Amino acid sequence: MIKPYLTYFLLAFILISCSKGQNTNIQYFxxxxxxxNVLTEEEKKVILYKATERPFTGEYxxxxxxxxxxxxxxxxxxxxxSAKFHSGCGWPSFDEEIQGAVLRIPDRxxxxxxxxxxxxxxxxxxxxxxxxxTPKNTRHCVNSLSLRFIPETEVSRHYDTAVFASxxxxxxxxxxxxxxxxxxTQVGFTGGHTQNPxxxxxxxxxxxxxxxxxxxxxxxxxxxxxLAKLFFETHNPEQRNGQGPDIGHQYRSAIFYKxxxxxxxxxxxxxxxxxxxxxxxxxxxxxxxxxxxxDYHQDYYQKTGGTPYCHHYTKRF
Numbered sequence: 001m002i003k004p005y006l007t008y009f010l011l012a013f014i015l016i017s018c019s020k021g022q023n024t025n026i027q028y029f030x031x032x033x034x035x036x037n038v039l040t041e042e043e044k045k046v047i048l049y050k051a052t053e054r055p056f057t058g059e060y061x062x063x064x065x066x067x068x069x070x071x072x073x074x075x076x077x078x079x080x081x082s083a084k085f086h087s088g089c090g091w092p093s094f095d096e097e098i099q100g101a102v103l104r105i106p107d108r109x110x111x112x113x114x115x116x117x118x119x120x121x122x123x124x125x126x127x128x129x130x131x132x133x134t135p136k137n138t139r140h141c142v143n144s145l146s147l148r149f150i151p152e153t154e155v156s157r158h159y160d161t162a163v164f165a166s167x168x169x170x171x172x173x174x175x176x177x178x179x180x181x182x183x184x185t186q187v188g189f190t191g192g193h194t195q196n197p198x199x200x201x202x203x204x205x206x207x208x209x210x211x212x213x214x215x216x217x218x219x220x221x222x223x224x225x226x227l228a229k230l231f232f233e234t235h236n237p238e239q240r241n242g243q244g245p246d247i248g249h250q251y252r253s254a255i256f257y258k259x260x261x262x263x264x265x266x267x268x269x270x271x272x273x274x275x276x277x278x279x280x281x282x283x284x285x286x287x288x289x290x291x292x293x294x295d296y297h298q299d300y301y302q303k304t305g306g307t308p309y310c311h312h313y314t315k316r317f
Contacts, residue, residue, distance in 0.1 A: 036073050036120065046145045047073050047122040050114070055090025058144025063092070067151040075148065076119035077101060077183055079140070087133050091125065092144055095136040098183060102127075102140065115140055122146060135303075159183060160219050162227050163190060163256040163287050165210035166235035167243020170300040171308030172213045175234040177299075181222025186214045187300075188292045190256055197291055205248045212256065214290050225265050228255065229317050232269060232282075235310075240281040244310025256287035273316060 045051040055061075060069070069079040069092075078101045079094040087093035100118060104127060107114040115124045125142040133139055166172045169187040176185050189197050192209030202209045215227060235243055235253060242251045257263040263284065270280050301307065 037075065039073060043072055043145050046143045050108075050123040052125070053091075053143045053145050058091060060092040060144040060147055060149060061090060062086070063149070065149070065151060067149055069094075069142075070148045070150060071117040071120060071122055071124075072146050072148045073122040074117060074120035076117055078117065078124070078147070079142070080184065081152070085134055087131075087139055087141075089139075089141060092142045092147065093133070094140040094142065095134040095138050097140060099177065115142070117146075159216055160224065161258065162215045162217065162224055162262070163212055163258070163290060164215065164227075164231045165191070165212040165252060165254040165256070166231060166237075167211070167251045167253070167310050168246050168308075169211040169213050169293065169297065171243075171311030172211075172231075172235070173299070174301045174308050175230060175311065175313070176213055176215050176227070177302070179217075179222065179227065179230055181218045181220075182227075183216040183218055185216070186290075186292060187297050188212060188214065188290050189250075190287065190290045191254060191285055199294055199297065202250050203248075205250055207250075209250060209291070210252050210254050211250055211293075212254070212290070224262055225269070228262075228266055228269055231255065232273060233316050234313050237273065237282045238279050246310055252283060253281055254283040254285055256285050258287045269317075276316070278316070 039047060042053075046053060064081070064084060064086075066081045068077055068081065069084075070077050077098050079097055083094045083096040085093055085095060097115075102115050102124065103118045104113050104115055107126065112126045113128075115127045116122060117124060123143075124146045125140065128139045128141060129137055131137065131139055164172060164176075173185045173187050176182055189202050189207070189209035190212045192202070192207040194201060194207035194209065197207045197209055201207050202211065217224075217227060237253050239253065241247065241249050243253065255262075255266045257266055263286075266284055270282060270284070273280055
């Protein structure tokens with residue numbers, strides 16, 4: 001997912017037109033009710049007929065503002081700006097796509113691998129591996145004409161956020177990254193009193209913060225209730241001030257709700273579990289501030305290839 005996760009606002013996006021001189025709201029439509037944006041003739045050549053724009057001419061070739069890159073045709077989110085890097089090839093390059101957003105298919109030339117939007121099938125470009133540009137060793141070479149850029153400061157009316165704490169944030173993130181409808185995750189700290197806490201300070205247990213994960217999701221594909229259920233089913237909500245071998249208030253089980261609707265959903269699920277005989281220790285707190293953890297904590301299990309040592313899936317609903 002996103003790396004290096006620079007600000008909270010990168011977690012909330014609005015899919016709007018970002019073409020020069022425009023400020024018209026557009027929406028992301030699911031495949032079953034697909035509606036397309038009107039494309040220019042040049043965009044049609046690339047997106048529909050798989051042409052390639054000339055190198056070093058695209059709007060986003062040498063463009064590195066923070067935000068989200070979406071499909072020009074259907075507005076589906078494709079890449080985060082933090083995955084973009086300068087390759088010198090003449091086209092925008094990304095070393096990672098948003099999970100499930102891009103499909104790989106054999107190119108017509110029989111040698112390369114084409115990448116298309118998983119939502120609408122629009123042509124994006126090609127993907128190459130083994131070049132060594134970044135540690136991920138992957139380069140999505142994308143036509144600028146296939147992309148629409150959404151600045152990080154534009155808050156989405158179509159995406160939503162949720163914040164969960166269930167012990168070590170590595171394991172919490174691991175499960176949410178795999179969930180349907182999740183656009184991005186970010187690990188960090190919340191619920192404490194220290195400003196700009198570091199991981200070392202939080203581990204000392206005196207900042208009041210919990211290790212937590214902020215989840216950005218598409219309400220058209222999943223719901224807060226489904227994510228909250230996943231939260232309860234991927235850790236032990238009966239353990240107080242710790243999770244597995246990680247002991248301390250910073251590893252507590254907690255939901256940080258952003259509004260009354262999220263609070264009611266969480267309360268309802270907690271009551272269902274209590275009726276099932278669970279002694280729920282999960283805290284329910286109003287969300288206030290999220291502090292981003294150091295970069296090496298982000299996508300930990302994606303980087304290391306391991307699996308959580310203190311989080312396991314247990315069906316409870």
